[in-house]
Structures are given as C-alpha cells and as structure tokens.
Amino acid sequence: MSIWDRLRGKREPTSRQVARQRLQLVLVHDRAKVSPQLLQTLKDEIIAVISRHVDIDRDGVEVTFTQSKRQSRLVADIPLQGGSRRQK
Amino acid sequence: MPARVLTITSGKGGVGKTTATANLASALALHGQRVVAIDADIGLRNLDVVMGLENRIVYDLVDVVEGRCRLRQAMIRDKRLSELYLLPAAQTRDKTAVSPEDMVRLTDELRPEFDFIVIDSPAGIERGFKNAIAPADEILIITTPEVSAVRDADRIIGLVEAEEKETTYLIINRLRPDMVRREDMLATSDVVELLAIDLIGIVPEDEYIIISTNRGRPAALDNSSPAGQAFRNIARRVMGEDVPFMAIRESPGFLDRIARLVRGRRI
Ligand SMILES: Nc1ncnc2c1ncn2[C@@H]1O[C@H](COP(=O)(O)OP(=O)(O)O)[C@@H](O)[C@H]1O
Ligand SMILES: [Mg+2]
Numbered sequence: 001m002s003i004w005d006r007l008r009g010k011r012e013p014t015s016r017q018v019a020r021q022r023l024q025l026v027l028v029h030d031r032a033k034v035s036p037q038l039l040q041t042l043k044d045e046i047i048a049v050i051s052r053h054v055d056i057d058r059d060g061v062e063v064t065f066t067q068s069k070r071q072s073r074l075v076a077d078i079p080l081q082g083g084s085r086r087q088k
Numbered sequence: 089m090p091a092r093v094l095t096i097t098s099g100k101g102g103v104g105k106t107t108a109t110a111n112l113a114s115a116l117a118l119h120g121q122r123v124v125a126i127d128a129d130i131g132l133r134n135l136d137v138v139m140g141l142e143n144r145i146v147y148d149l150v151d152v153v154e155g156r157c158r159l160r161q162a163m164i165r166d167k168r169l170s171e172l173y174l175l176p177a178a179q180t181r182d183k184t185a186v187s188p189e190d191m192v193r194l195t196d197e198l199r200p201e202f203d204f205i206v207i208d209s210p211a212g213i214e215r216g217f218k219n220a221i222a223p224a225d226e227i228l229i230i231t232t233p234e235v236s237a238v239r240d241a242d243r244i245i246g247l248v249e250a251e252e253k254e255t256t257y258l259i260i261n262r263l264r265p266d267m268v269r270r271e272d273m274l275a276t277s278d279v280v281e282l283l284a285i286d287l288i289g290i291v292p293e294d295e296y297i298i299i300s301t302n303r304g305r306p307a308a309l310d311n312s313s314p315a316g317q318a319f320r321n322i323a324r325r326v327m328g329e330d331v332p333f334m335a336i337r338e339s340p341g342f343l344d345r346i347a348r349l350v351r352g353r354r355i
Contacts, residue, residue: 014271018279019235026235027242027282 028065039063046076052056055081090199091122094206095224096259096328097248099240101211104261107258107297109208110138111316112228115308117172121203124163126195127177128220129210130186136176140167140304150178150185152194168309181217188222195223203330204326212354213247221253226326228288229261233274244281257288259322264293268338275338289322290333291315 013021029035034042044062050056060079065072096109106129113125127135130150136142146164149256152175160173179186195205197341211219221227227248241258248256260279267273280287294315300307308323309317317334324331 016268016274016278019274020282023235023238023274023282026239030239030244032243088227 028072032065032074032076034065039065042074043076046078050078057081089203091124091195091202091205093195093199093223094204094226095128095209095219096191096206096228097209097217097244098211098230099242099244100231100237103237104140104210104230104259104291105211106134106302107137108228108230108259108261108291108319109206110306111308111319112323112326113172113204113206114139114166114169114306115316115320116204116206116218116326117166117169118308119322119323119327120171121323121327122171123194123200123204123206124173124175124198124202126175126205126207128186128191128207128216130177130178130181130183130216131178132210133177134206134239134327136164136174137304137312138301139174139306141174143177145176148176148178149194150181150349153186153190162298168305180292183219185277186219188218190222191219202234202309205245212245217244217247220252222251226255226257226259227253228259229283229285230261231279231283233260233261233268233276235274236275238279238282245266245283245285252343256285258283258285259289259291260287261291263290263336265336265338269340271340276336287333288325291318291322292334292336313346 043061046055046063047058047061051058057079062077064075066075096105096112103219110124113123116124123137125134125139126149130306142166144164147157149162151157152159152162163173163175166174198205207220207224210216229241229244231237245256258280260276262274264273268275276290292314294313295306296307296313297315298311300310300313306315308319310316321331321334
C-alpha cells in the first residue's frame with residue numbers, strides 16, 4: 001500500500017484490529033466447542049434434511065455463530081428457492 | 089469479619105500471576121489489612137523469591153497438609169510489613185500432594201484471623217489450578233493483551249464459570265500504551281469486550297517489576313513504580329473503594345496519526 005492510498009484514507013487493518021477479529025472468531029469456536037469442520041458437517045446435514053421437505057437455495061445456506069456477552073448461538077440462514085414447489 | 093480468599097490465576101503461563109500475588113498481598117498489607125499469601129504452585133515455588141523471603145523457609149504447604157508441622161509454624165512473617173505472611177509451596181513435591189479439600193480446610197483455619205488470603209495459582213487447568221480455586225471467594229484472572237494469553241484466559245473463565253464461582257475479575261498486565269496508540273496492541277476495551285468480565289486493574293509494562301524482583305521487594309512498596317501504583321489501586325478496589333483507573337493514554341494523538349501514516353506497512 002502506497003502513501004497515497006493511505007493519504008486518501010485507505011489503509012490495511014492494523015495489527016490490533018487483526019488481533020481483535022481473529023480472537024472474536026477463535027473465542028466463539030472455543031466456547032461452543034465447535035470446529036469449522038463440524039460447522040461444515042452441520043451445514044451439509046441441515047441442507048440434506050431441509051431439502052427433503054422444502055426447496056432451498058443450497059448455495060445460499062449459511063450456518064454461523066453469533067455471540068452476545070458470553071452466550072453463543074448457532075444461526076442457520078436458509079433461503080428458500082423462489083417460485084412454486086418443485087414436483088418430484 | 090472472616091478473611092476473603094482471592095485466587096490469582098491465568099490460562100497461559102508467565103503472564104504475571106506470581107508478580108500480581110506478591111504485589112496485591114503487599115499492597116493490601118500496606119493499606120492496613122492482615123494478609124496471608126499462599127503459594128499453590130507446588131514444585132515450582134516462586135512467590136518466596138519475589139517477596140524476598142526465600143531464606144526464612146523452614147516448613148511448607150505440604151508439610152502442613154501432611155501434618156509435619158502446625159500451620160503457624162510454616163507461615164513466614166514479612167520483613168517490612170508486620171501484618172503480611174507467606175505460606176510457601178513445597179519445592180520437591182508435585183501438585184498431587186495437596187487436594188482441593190486440603191486447601192479449603194487450611195484457608196478455613198486462617199479465615200478468622202486475617203482479612204485477606206491471596207493465593208498464587210499455577211498455570212494450566214489441572215490439579216494445581218483446582219487446588220488454587222477451590223477455597224476462592226473471588227477469582228482474579230490475569231492476562232496480557234496478546235492473542236494467545238487472551239484466548240487461554242477465556243478458557244479459564246469458562247472453567248471457573250463451570251465451577252459456579254461467580255465472582256471473577258480481570259487484570260490486564262504488561263499493557264504498553266505506546267503500542268496501543270500505534271494500533272499494534274489490543275487495547276483495554278478490546279480485551280474487556282472479548283472476555284466479557286469485570287475489569288479490576290490495568291497494570292502497565294514496567295521495568296521496575298524486574299528491578300523489584302531482583303531485590304525481592306514488591307513494586308507495590310515503591311511510590312515511583314507505575315506498576316506498583318496500579319497494584320495499590322487494585323488493592324483498594326478489592327477493599328471496596330471506588331478508585332478510577334489510572335490515566336493510561338491509549339488513543340492515538342496527532343503525532344501518532346502522522347507517524348502511522350508515514351511509517352507504512354507494519355510487521
Ligand atoms: N507489569 C510488568 N512489567 C514488566 N515485567 C513484568 C510485568 N509483570 C510480570 N513481568 C515479568 O514477567 C515474568 C513472568 O511473571 P510471573 O509473575 O512469574 O508470571 P507467572 O507467575 O504467571 O508465571 C517475570 O519475569 C516478571 O518479572
Ligand atoms: Mg508463577
């Protein structure tokens with residue numbers, strides 16, 4: 001990044017910001033005792049179960065953690081496929 | 089009123105538990121409290137040298153637990169503060185020589201005669217840690233503003249919560265305001281937000297800690313040491329006083345912003 005980028009207000013994140021972001025993620029996973037791999041497995045299985053009953057946008061599915069204070073929660077965001085129900 | 093038991097612990101080793109125990113115990117005694125400092129780091133005895141009392145040890149914690157001496161015989165009176173005592177750890181034994189029940193029994197025997205019992209915990213999450221927190225009324229978790237130390241502190245907070253020890257406080261040690269201003273160190277607010285427990289002290293990085301450890305005279309006894317001042321403030325907060333946090337300037341000033349702009353990429 002050149003000094004001009006910085007003068008125009010662009011800057012790469014500071015090491016403090018990077019540390020804070022990395023810790024946020026690490027702590028959420030540590031607290032929930034859930035690894036990124038497990039999160040992926042959960043996502044795959046949720047997609048399998050839900051799509052047996054409803055038509056969903058598989059690529060749009062997101063399974064994430066959120067936290068407030070010391071409470072973490074698992075959030076699944078599952079977009080439905082637009083239009084009419086598919087006939088099998 | 090019977091003594092309150094404060095245990096100082098951490099997830100990561102070397103973040104300042106022994107330093108904090110020696111200084112908090114000294115500062116409390118300086119404020120007129122009757123204090124016993126207990127070294128629960130069995131096998132890695134250190135509190136004695138940090139307090140400068142290593143030459144006077146005859147008996148230790150394990151001798152008391154195994155009945156080779158009375159509790160009072162193992163307690164060493166401080167050279168400078170007449171209301172401060174040390175109960176040293178054994179150096180040649182391991183942590184299994186003492187159980188959490190032993191610690192509870194021992195502190196119960198001390199409670200009626202003192203105001204504070206401050207316990208120095210070993211690092212980690214095993215027997216030694218369980219021994220140290222078993223009798224605690226309040227647990228002070230100490231961390232440095234670094235990724236690995238904060239992560240390990242979070243683990244410990246989780247474990248302490250699982251033990252249903254409700255009262256936990258955070259001490260941030262070795263803060264470098266200059267680095268925070270350069271945005272190269274986690275700020276106090278970052279650590280407090282991440283760990284989500286109450287802050288009870290911010291101790292700056294201070295070379296006087298090394299000098300005072302060399303001399304075996306805790307920094308809390310020295311008026312010119314910034315860390316010593318921070319520990320005296322923690323002692324007063326523990327005693328229930330509402331002491332404002334020391335003015336440690338963490339936000340960048342004009343010159344810091346210019347320096348950041350010019351310096352370019354950081355390592
Ligand atoms: N605020 C501080 N400023 C400078 N050095 C410190 C500070 N706190 C601790 N230290 C140093 O860090 C090292 C580890 O401290 P110690 O109290 O022995 O940690 P622990 O008991 O957690 O293993 C020691 O060399 C000590 O002098
Ligand atoms: Mg130690």
